[in-house]
Structures are given as C-alpha cells and as structure tokens.
Amino acid sequence: MVRLAAGRQSSTSSSISKNKDFYPEKPEGHYFLPLGLQLGSSHRVHPSGSEHPTLGDLPANCKSLRHTFREAYKKGHSVATASKETLAPVKMADVVQPDTNSLQIPGDDLSVPSSPATARMDCSITPLTPSPSPRVEVRPRMACPFSVVVAIDFGTTSSGYAFSFTKDSDAIHMMKRWEGGDPGVANQKSPTCLLLTPDLRFHSFGFAARDFYHDLDPEEARHWLYFDKFKMKIHSTSDLTMETELDAVSGRKVRAIEVFAHALRFFREHALKEVKDQSSSVLEGEDIRWVITVPAVWRQPAKQFMREAAYLAGLLSPDCPEQLLIALEPEAASIYCRKLRLHQVLDLSLQPIMNGLDMDGSRAFDSSFRQAREQLRRSRHSRTFLVESGTGELWSELQTGDRYIVADCGGGTVDLTVHQIEQPQGTLKELYKASGGPYGSVGVDLAFEAMLCQIFGEDFIQSFKAKRPAAWVDLTIAFEARKRTAAPGRANALNISLPFSFIDYYKRHRGQSVEAALRKSNMNIVKWSSQGMLRLTQEAMNELFQPTIVNIVKHIEELMVKPEVHGVRFLFLVGGFAESPMLQKAIQKAFGRKCRIIIPHDVGLTILKGAVLFGLDPTVVRVRRCPLTYGVGVLNRFVEGRHPRDKLLIKDGREWCTDIFDRFVCLDQSVALGEVVRRSYTPARLGQRKIIINIYCSAVDDITYISDPGVRKCGTITLDLPEPLPLPGAVGGAGGGGQERREITATMQFGDTEIKVTAADVMSNRSVRASIDFLSN
Numbered sequence: 001m002v003r004l005a006a007g008r009q010s011s012t013s014s015s016i017s018k019n020k021d022f023y024p025e026k027p028e029g030h031y032f033l034p035l036g037l038q039l040g041s042s043h044r045v046h047p048s049g050s051e052h053p054t055l056g057d058l059p060a061n062c063k064s065l066r067h068t069f070r071e072a073y074k075k076g077h078s079v080a081t082a083s084k085e086t087l088a089p090v091k092m093a094d095v096v097q098p099d100t101n102s103l104q105i106p107g108d109d110l111s112v113p114s115s116p117a118t119a120r121m122d123c124s125i126t127p128l129t130p131s132p133s134p135r136v137e138v139r140p141r142m143a144c145p146f147s148v149v150v151a152i153d154f155g156t157t158s159s160g161y162a163f164s165f166t167k168d169s170d171a172i173h174m175m176k177r178w179e180g181g182d183p184g185v186a187n188q189k190s191p192t193c194l195l196l197t198p199d200l201r202f203h204s205f206g207f208a209a210r211d212f213y214h215d216l217d218p219e220e221a222r223h224w225l226y227f228d229k230f231k232m233k234i235h236s237t238s239d240l241t242m243e244t245e246l247d248a249v250s251g252r253k254v255r256a257i258e259v260f261a262h263a264l265r266f267f268r269e270h271a272l273k274e275v276k277d278q279s280s281s282v283l284e285g286e287d288i289r290w291v292i293t294v295p296a297v298w299r300q301p302a303k304q305f306m307r308e309a310a311y312l313a314g315l316l317s318p319d320c321p322e323q324l325l326i327a328l329e330p331e332a333a334s335i336y337c338r339k340l341r342l343h344q345v346l347d348l349s350l351q352p353i354m355n356g357l358d359m360d361g362s363r364a365f366d367s368s369f370r371q372a373r374e375q376l377r378r379s380r381h382s383r384t385f386l387v388e389s390g391t392g393e394l395w396s397e398l399q400t401g402d403r404y405i406v407a408d409c410g411g412g413t414v415d416l417t418v419h420q421i422e423q424p425q426g427t428l429k430e431l432y433k434a435s436g437g438p439y440g441s442v443g444v445d446l447a448f449e450a451m452l453c454q455i456f457g458e459d460f461i462q463s464f465k466a467k468r469p470a471a472w473v474d475l476t477i478a479f480e481a482r483k484r485t486a487a488p489g490r491a492n493a494l495n496i497s498l499p500f501s502f503i504d505y506y507k508r509h510r511g512q513s514v515e516a517a518l519r520k521s522n523m524n525i526v527k528w529s530s531q532g533m534l535r536l537t538q539e540a541m542n543e544l545f546q547p548t549i550v551n552i553v554k555h556i557e558e559l560m561v562k563p564e565v566h567g568v569r570f571l572f573l574v575g576g577f578a579e580s581p582m583l584q585k586a587i588q589k590a591f592g593r594k595c596r597i598i599i600p601h602d603v604g605l606t607i608l609k610g611a612v613l614f615g616l617d618p619t620v621v622r623v624r625r626c627p628l629t630y631g632v633g634v635l636n637r638f639v640e641g642r643h644p645r646d647k648l649l650i651k652d653g654r655e656w657c658t659d660i661f662d663r664f665v666c667l668d669q670s671v672a673l674g675e676v677v678r679r680s681y682t683p684a685r686l687g688q689r690k691i692i693i694n695i696y697c698s699a700v701d702d703i704t705y706i707s708d709p710g711v712r713k714c715g716t717i718t719l720d721l722p723e724p725l726p727l728p729g730a731v732g733g734a735g736g737g738g739q740e741r742r743e744i745t746a747t748m749q750f751g752d753t754e755i756k757v758t759a760a761d762v763m764s765n766r767s768v769r770a771s772i773d774f775l776s777n
Contacts (some may be wrong), residue, residue: 176270
C-alpha cells in the first residue's frame, strides 16, 4: 500500500542531491520536478525578463534547493511559470488511512521511530506541487480592528496585566495595585500562585492565595491545593499534552490546563472590570485583543497549550483565534525598548567598578539603580505610562543595520534574542534563532533548598514540605524577600526567619535543635541567630547565586561569538531577575567593555508594556528565525544502491522509497512576516472527508529520512473536506472517465510567533477547515 505519491524531496543530504538518477529529468508516473518552487521575498531579473528568487534567501545548508534554482536560472526558466511548463499529469494511487492506534508522538527527547512501518501509516495525502520554501504574500498594514488590547505577562514568579485603548495607543494602563505583599516591595505585579479548595474549585490567586494558605491550620492546609511557580512545568515537560498534570504543594495532582485556565480567568475578570471602568463606550468580547507572553525558547506544543488554556478560561472563542496573540517575551521587551528615552534607562557601561564598588570605593555600584527604582516607585500612583509615538532618544543612536541583544532574565528562564533595526520604518529583524534555558532566579531558590538539605538532611526537608506545606511556603517567601536585597560587597549577613513549625518539627523528629544541626554540618558560611534566624554570609549568598549567574554569562558569551551576532552595540537586560544587583555586576564585569549594557528603570514591567505594543502592531517584528527544521514524510522513486532496502515499498509494480523528509523550512532560516509555504494535496480516495498530515521536526538540518536520529513527530495538520460541489459536464482526468479528483491547497505560515495553517478547495474556491495540533498524543 502506498502512503503518499510525492513530489521531489525539497532538500536532502548532499550525498543524495548530487545524484542525477535520483530525480529523473522528466516527470513520470507519481512524481515530478520541483521547478514550481516558490521562495523568498527577494527577487532578481534574469536576462530573459523573468524574475527569480535569489539564492541568498536559502540557508547555506539547503544545497539541493540551491542547485535546483541555479539550474532553472541557467536554462532561463521563470520560477513562477516552471510548474506549468514541466509538471505532467499526476497519477493517483490508493492511500491507506492512518492507523491512529499505532501512532506515537514522542516528547522533546529526539528519538527514532521504532520501525519504518510505523512511519508508513501516518499520512492520507498525495502532494501535487512542492513548494518547500516560503513565498511572500504581502499583507497590507491594516488598522487594528479591536477597541482595546489587553496583555497578560504570565511569569514564573510574578504575573500582571496592562491594557491600552487603540484610540489612545500612546497610553499604557497598568493594573491596579495588589493588596497584600511584602513590606518595601513595589507590588506592580502579583506572585504567580494559585489556591484551589479541597473540592478543586478556584479560591484565590496571587497575594490573596498566599496569605490565605499561610493562615490555614497545618492539618487543614494538607487538603487545599496551592500551586507556586507552576509555569516551569510547561517548559520542562518533554511530552506536553492536554492531560499533563501539576503537583500541588500538598502532593495532589490536577490537570495543568485547568490550573492555567483558572489563572487566566482571574486576570480576565480583573482586566475586563478595569477596562470597562475606564471606557466611555460599551465593550463586547470581540472588541478586545488579548496578548499572552511566553518565553521565546518555548516550542510549539507549549504555545498551543497557552492558547488552549485561554480558550478554556473564556478569553476568546476557538472560532475567533485571531483575537489572541502569543508574544515572545524578549521580543516584547525589544519592542518597548524602541520607545525608551535616556532618562528612563540605566547605562551600566558608564558605571566603572572596582571589586563591586565605584572607583572611589565609597558606595555599592548598584545604588544608581536603586535610586532610579525608588523614583519610579514614587511616580507609580497614576499607573498610566506614556510611550513615545515614534522611537525614543536611545533608538535614535542606532543606525540601519545595528545589532543588539535582549536578555530576558525572568524567574524561570533566560531568553536571548538578537535583533537588527530597520530604518526608517523602525521594524525589527531577528538575526539568530532565540536561545536560552532554565537559568532564571528560581535556580537561586533551588540552591537554597539544596543548602537546607545539606544542613538538615534531604529526608527531613521532603517530609517537612509534605507535612507542613504552608510553613514551607512561608520559608520560601522569607528567602525571596532577602534574596532581592543581596548585593555584591555587602558587609552584613542576610537574616532569614525560620518558621516556628520548622524549628519544632525538626526537634521532634531529630531529637536535637536546629542550632545543633548547624554546628554538626560544618557549614561555616551559615550561622544561627538567637532570634530564630539563619544568618547567610556574603560568601553563602555568592554560593547560591553563582551557578545560575555563571550559566547566564556563559550563554551570552557563546551567543556573542556567532557570526550573525558579531558587532553587537547594545545589550538590553530586562525581566524581574535583571533587578538583582548580583546579576547586574556579573553582566557588567563580563560585557561592559564589549557593548553598552542598558537596563530600563521599570525593568520588571518592560515585557508587559512591550506586549501591549505588540498587540497594537503585530507587524513590528518583520523577520524571525526558524528554531527548528519542519517538514513531512513523502515517497520518491527507489534507487538501488542509493536507498536502504528497509525503505523499499512496492505498489502496482513500481518501487518507492518511503520516509523521505520533505522540508517546509530549515533550522535558523529567515522567514519574513507574511511568507508562506504552500502545498497542494489530493484526497487518496473519492469521497474522502478528511486529510491528515503528520509534521516532523528536528534540531538539525542534515536530514534525509523521517526515521533519522533527531527527527521526531511533533504535530498533525487536519483538513476537513466539505462535500464537493457538483460539476455539470465534468470529465475524468488523464485516465479517462470517472469523477475528477479534487485539489486542496494548504498554506502554512512560519513567520509569526505561532505556526498557522489555512486551506482551500481549488476547484470550488471554498475554504477548508484546517487545524494544526502539537498536543495530541
């Protein structure tokens, strides 16, 4: 049985693409030459007068595509008309429907399918015209069809929302101040913690959840479900699905999608109330565009997960997906940084340091930042920020082609994005695929927990967390407050209060005091205070911070040596962790002489404000880099000695090579906003009502087969076919009588923050319901 009758593979390893007998010169039978390739936004004119995509639009490693275009160019073919001149009628073969019971979707671990037979059962399509590289479809800039944009910055440690009315887009309104919180901390955002009742109903979010859980009786608290820093689960889960579960502090499990939906619903209710209070007109649900921020290093399943949570929370209907934008956190920060004025930033490059002090040694080097932050805190009573209608003073120093890095240092992850400014329109171009990792401030919290395990024993800490979950939360809150005040060169120790229940629980279970445990641990960098506090010396704080900070510095260093990043002028440091003087000093010491290090005064709100601006104009990032190689599996003619025998498939006397990887886009390929990959498919059987296309991806580009190491199935495209319209007088295809087979054109966009797909029935010109799924198991 034949799975696909396919066109030429878009790109293969060089050992395959150099063999002329692998793809014959004339189309024959079930496949054809790929001269109908549609590619790129840049064209050049051949002497014959026809336009051709430039080879520069292709990554260097897509050798077979480059060869194809060179040959077409030499022969004078117009790429736009080549398919009409060279494609012969395509014979269709019977295609089996996928056996969904035999399919598996691996997680992020890049594994090899167990057998080629599995891969042969994964499609029910016949491709007609290959177009493996993006083609530009110019989308005119249109006025925002929404009345208000509401952005939700869903962070690992803290979250918040902001909004702007499209008629007054220069004003960004921050959410109301949160009740509760720690003394001396500006609570512009809320801690990302959620509390559910014992019967799994929503109770509270943020400070309210934290404070209520704190006041529960220890025995009663074991029945409530408290979730803290749960966003990291989505990043670390390799096989994310709609059924993925989260562990509450008490150990009970709940579906992750429900926890996220509860949190988003909380923000929806608060944001809508505040928007309506400030709006002079009646707003309907469809008048609002929602924006949710995610780390740039998140892959498609995690982005789709957030979208599904938004549907479940009632932010929008699945029938109106354009109402929600997924914003990449460092991109949002970059968009906002375009608006900055000089008095709104701290330039660390202009702050000379010696051993953490100013040159005169009189004060800690972070005092300038502290003063700026205090000034900002005093000015926050209005909660309305005005942004430049054009670009800020800082941006005016940048010229066309200047490059800069945005380092988003958050609670869970650190994201690095490299952008280039495009003048005079002020749009942004991504120069290198987003990178980063789990190097956020949570790493310091984990180091503190490891230190406690070393002192008191891992078995005791785990038991205390399970039996006294509310007291454990109290301890982590106490450490978080002191962590924010840690600074290089600090002389005084940091005091962290131990909950009474911790001291009592340890004495009853270990038969000795906490002070005795400290002495026996021989950990001289941690002392005991008679007031019931742990005293962490400067050496202890350095030990807690260094592993995380070293990872951040190393990652930025590795990025800066990339050819695409050479000549960076600015390094923007944003995110909540960027407020840490410990991180600021390390970044300044490592990169202060290589580029200008800029920190916005409202560094913790930079992403939130940028997300609002992104919602107002999603076209501001014009070019992005593809983080992975994406494609599908197809068949091609089997060539003895070239293809392995286990890939041989015989149908109707013809020999086919199965599992060939047909690229849509390549790793680190530049894809402009509006560029599309288009494929034409025909149903395998007359009367077929659904087409299923499995998508494969890889972190490398040297791929020949979908069964190669590092290639994994990552999603499916489903096309629901409407009943074909009757065609009076229609005649059969090349084979004679009978109903003519339908052609379905699927169009995929890779230049946005999410991969999108649309489809149409060519003959009737009717749209086809198309969906792309990265979460189904």
